[in-house]
Amino acid sequence: MDENSHSEEELKKEIAYYKKQLDQLSGQSVRHDFAQTTLRHSLRQKNDAFAAINILQKKYVVGTPLHNMFEETAKALTTSLNMNRTVVLVPASSQNSFKPGHWYGYPAGQFNIADPKEIELPPALLRNGQFLLINKKAEIDEIARQIQDVLAISFFIGVPVIHDDAAVGFIITGRLVERPPFSPVLDKGDIDSLTTITSLISTVLQNTSSVELQLAKKEIEKENIIITEQRDQLEKTLKDLKAAQAQLIQSEKMASLGELTAGIAHEIQNPLNFVNNFSDVNAELIDEAKLEMEKGNIVELKAILNDIKDNEQKINHHGKRADAIVKNMLQHSRTSSGQKEPTDINALADEYLRLAYHGLRAKDKSFNATTKTDFGENIGTVNLIPQDIGRVILNLINNAFYAVDEKKKHTSTGSVQNARPDDLVGRGYEPIVSLCTKKNNGKVEISVKDNGNGIPQKIVDKIFQPFFTTKPTGQGTGLGLSLSYDIVKAHGGELKVETKEGEGTEFIIKLSV
Ligand SMILES: Nc1ncnc2c1ncn2[C@@H]1O[C@H](COP(=O)(O)OP(=O)(O)O)[C@@H](O)[C@H]1O
Ligand SMILES: [Mg+2]
Numbered sequence: 001m002d003e004n005s006h007s008e009e010e011l012k013k014e015i016a017y018y019k020k021q022l023d024q025l026s027g028q029s030v031r032h033d034f035a036q037t038t039l040r041h042s043l044r045q046k047n048d049a050f051a052a053i054n055i056l057q058k059k060y061v062v063g064t065p066l067h068n069m070f071e072e073t074a075k076a077l078t079t080s081l082n083m084n085r086t087v088v089l090v091p092a093s094s095q096n097s098f099k100p101g102h103w104y105g106y107p108a109g110q111f112n113i114a115d116p117k118e119i120e121l122p123p124a125l126l127r128n129g130q131f132l133l134i135n136k137k138a139e140i141d142e143i144a145r146q147i148q149d150v151l152a153i154s155f156f157i158g159v160p161v162i163h164d165d166a167a168v169g170f171i172i173t174g175r176l177v178e179r180p181p182f183s184p185v186l187d188k189g190d191i192d193s194l195t196t197i198t199s200l201i202s203t204v205l206q207n208t209s210s211v212e213l214q215l216a217k218k219e220i221e222k223e224n225i226i227i228t229e230q231r232d233q234l235e236k237t238l239k240d241l242k243a244a245q246a247q248l249i250q251s252e253k254m255a256s257l258g259e260l261t262a263g264i265a266h267e268i269q270n271p272l273n274f275v276n277n278f279s280d281v282n283a284e285l286i287d288e289a290k291l292e293m294e295k296g297n298i299v300e301l302k303a304i305l306n307d308i309k310d311n312e313q314k315i316n317h318h319g320k321r322a323d324a325i326v327k328n329m330l331q332h333s334r335t336s337s338g339q340k341e342p343t344d345i346n347a348l349a350d351e352y353l354r355l356a357y358h359g360l361r362a363k364d365k366s367f368n369a370t371t372k373t374d375f376g377e378n379i380g381t382v383n384l385i386p387q388d389i390g391r392v393i394l395n396l397i398n399n400a401f402y403a404v405d406e407k408k409k410h411t412s413t414g415s416v417q418n419a420r421p422d423d424l425v426g427r428g429y430e431p432i433v434s435l436c437t438k439k440n441n442g443k444v445e446i447s448v449k450d451n452g453n454g455i456p457q458k459i460v461d462k463i464f465q466p467f468f469t470t471k472p473t474g475q476g477t478g479l480g481l482s483l484s485y486d487i488v489k490a491h492g493g494e495l496k497v498e499t500k501e502g503e504g505t506e507f508i509i510k511l512s513v
Pocket of ligand 2: 395398399476480481
């Protein structure tokens, strides 16, 4: 009995022990089950995440707009990572402040996320590799609380989307509750999944930019080709224009040569008359000399021979003058490659004044104008290209003659009986062109002044431009002043104009000595 009761006791104990063991074991098994379920669950989530990332990777190709990727991501994260809500914050008005741009998982009408509440994120968070992890174990700081309030998510993770060193977005996804196994506590694995997606977006943006860069480069190259073509075209046009200009300058030269020729003919006539007269006289003197020789009148013969010699010298002098005039004319027609030489300014000015005057008179018998000269005595010679400066003087004098002639024509028409008051004034008009030279502050000034109509203020700025003319076709090329300006400039001098409407014009050439 004792033994039996003993063994019964033992047995009871043993049963109790095994019962306890069993309880423990079943508790453990429940825990294991739970752990297993949790593990299986998070494994499934990870798998879902991978699948989602795979899909996104195929969807996000180069050129996909950022807002499309954000929209898509918000949806994919919520469903595949088993989140309740996802919000993509996008940059707002000020730096580091963001506002909801895309969201998913919010019940329509219950929560108005579109209400633009801005959230300021710390700059330290807006860098690659940074994240927010707010689970039930996390410390809730100011930022976390703000996000919880504004976005109505209790537990969440957040990762920035970086492009070109700036945060173009901040993705927040999370859950309303954390209750394993179906709503496990957010962990580093979730961060990894989200980071994979934000990196994917960054990469797409990067590639898009570089493709865009490539395209822009190609576009620039294309434009370069067009520009090069245009430049070549312009160069050709410029060359054509230069050729045309050279031709026009040549024709201006020929025109002024025409103006000169008449004057020159007049000028040559004078020495030729001398030459003819003196050679006639000499012929007579030689006959006389023969007679005296026959008479044996040596004294008289000597006197006659001396006269012949004097006349011969005069013939020679006038012959040389004609020669010089012709040479000058030839020089003028040549393309300017003249040499600078010490030149008597007064003589040059006088020569061209006479050439211009007689040239105009030869063309138009009715032309008349009083010319006045005032040549400074102390001027001496100036180193210059005579035919070039001569041409400038000629241009200015021709313009002056034209101006006074125009004024005369327009003020003296009509008879006295039916004349307007203006015409009566014009009756007393005397056209005057003055040519003066003087030395002033180490500079030689040549001035051509007329009492014509002057130059209207609104065109005075244009008169030195090539081809600017107010004269009728055939009478002006508009190159005279432009060429004159260039010539004077090439001599290191200045060409100035002073004019008063209705009263006249003065052009002044200033040359350094
Ligand atoms: N002395 C002047 N008086 C009035 N106008 C002048 C005078 N000189 C030049 N001009 C104005 O300047 C313009 C340009 O002169 P210019 O270059 O010599 O060309 P062009 O004599 O062939 O017209 C003239 O058409 C004229 O309008
Ligand atoms: Mg002219």
